[in-house]
Amino acid sequence: MVYWLIPVQEDMWYTIQQVKIYGYNREEITRLVKPGDYFIFYVSKYYAKRYGGKIVGIMKVVSDWYEDDKPIFPEEIVRNKGIYNYRVKLEPVKEGVCDLKNILYKVSFIEDKYQFAKYLRNAPANLRRPIPESDVKLIEECIEASAKKEEEEVV
Secondary structure (H helix, E strand, C coil): CCEEEEEECHHHHHHHHHHCEEEECCCCHHHHCCCCCEEEEEECCCCCCCCCCEEEEEEEECCCCEECCCCCCHHHHHHCCCCCCEEEEEEEEEEEEEEHHHHCCCCCCCCCHHHHHHHHCCCCHHHHCCECHHHHHHHHHHHHHHHHHHHHHHC
């Protein structure tokens, strides 16, 4: 299994959750990511109100890439034109919140802990390298722990 870190803005994450589609504006991603791969979504701090700096879910890529210029993402709707025209359909695997700073010193894919922002740019992030499965396990555990903590606070 191949896991990719995908940074998005918070408003785009909400749309991805609803429509189960991810879009990107550069064709090169279509040569890296294949059906059956997984996306780990990270919400960038830029304009974020709730999830900035957090991993918010894992989704499986369930289609081939296709081109579509119909505006569905917030920035596209504002501009009334397609921007993220290379799209793929997704299936949720795990949703929840993992604050990246809680696992920063445990994950191996972020080699330079003092300049970790460079691992969170572009798509796929991590300098276009897949995320190691050992780090995926840490991320899943972090999401599960967060969900459990949230349940305890509700009760």
